[in-house]
Amino acid sequence: MLEFEDLSVILTPADLMQKHEPELWDLISTEVKPRTATTRQVLGDYFDSVWQPNVTMVDLDWERKREDGSAPFVGFTPDDVVRDLFVSIPAHFLKRGPGLLNHLRSFFWLIGPPAVMMQQRLVVEIVVGDMVDTFERLRYGLLRQDWKAVQKLDPAKFPQVYDSIGMSNIPDYIGGPLTTFLHGWPLLRDQKVSRMRSYVISNAPVWKTHSAFLAEYLLLAKREQIHSHLRTVLKPHSLETEQDNWGRIVNGGGVVMAAGYWW
Incomplete structure (x- = not known):
């Protein structure tokens, strides 16, 4: 069985993979069951051609200054992320099942209902622009002066x-x-x-x-x-x-x- 260390990729659970990426499911279930160098090469070629890296995780300027020329310094692994999500949640709340993403799904199953209950009290405002310009406009009441209300969302009531x-x-x-x-x-x-x-x-x-x-x-x-x-x-x-x-x-x-x- 291939692990994260083999390809630096977390595979989705079988049901999700069959639904959203059947080509990868066919590849895994029929051709790459043994854990060999050939297996890693076949999957690596697939990921290189279909998937894209998350470039926000790599600081190219910083990497050029590093002395040893090793792999990018990310500082955490997917299992670290899942562990941190559950750090304050009692173990008996978690759903059991194989695979890292199954554990991740159980986190959202747990917090989903409370999030829905808070939906009417939560507003996310996204402003595209320069930080200083946005801060100054917000400070002097110029950021939302021409914004119109959309249904129940009234920019005039947003915090200053x-x-x-x-x-x-x-x-x-x-x-x-x-x-x-x-x-x-x-x-x-x-x-x-x-x-x-x-x-x-x-x-x-x-x-x-x-x-x-x-x-x-x-x-x-x-x-x-x-x-x-x-x-x-x-x-x-x-x-x-x-x-x-x-x-x-x-x-x-x-x-x-x-x-x-x-x-």
Whole structure:
């Protein structure tokens, strides 16, 4: 039986594969049952011709700077993802069955009904545009001024300030968190209890510590200066994460700080 380590691919359960990708099912059930080099080659050729890689998982600039030329640093495997989903769910709630994706399906079977019940209370707003421009328009009431109501969705009732803002890694990819701080703080409801997440990712292989990264991009050498100038400090749990990653490097260059830091 082929494993994830053989092809770096998670196969769907048999019923889903027969329904959505019968060509692959025929290939597996008739031609590639033995676990051999030929089997891997046949399936590898199929995946190369039909499937596409998730390019968001690979940072090409970072990979060019790595010293050992090894495979892309992803940092987790599919079984890690499933494990993290179930970390707070008692085992007796889970449906039994073979295969990683069956376990993943059981997670959505469990959370599906509550999600439906929350449907009337949950609104997802997607705005396509530059982060700074969107933040500034939102701050001064210019983002939704020409938007029309669609059925029960009235943009005039959408929030203007937030208790928590979680940024993706893109705004901090080059230049650090300064832009996020300057344009994100005015959108927080309460400066004392609200929070914003800023990322330090593997874009800068020269940084050995978070403090060095912040000093370079904010031009503030001490945390006290960050607090006095930008009126922000790291949340306690982010301080713990920072200490855990202090000075850790990947292949001789770069801090391991892919997690978000809450300020």
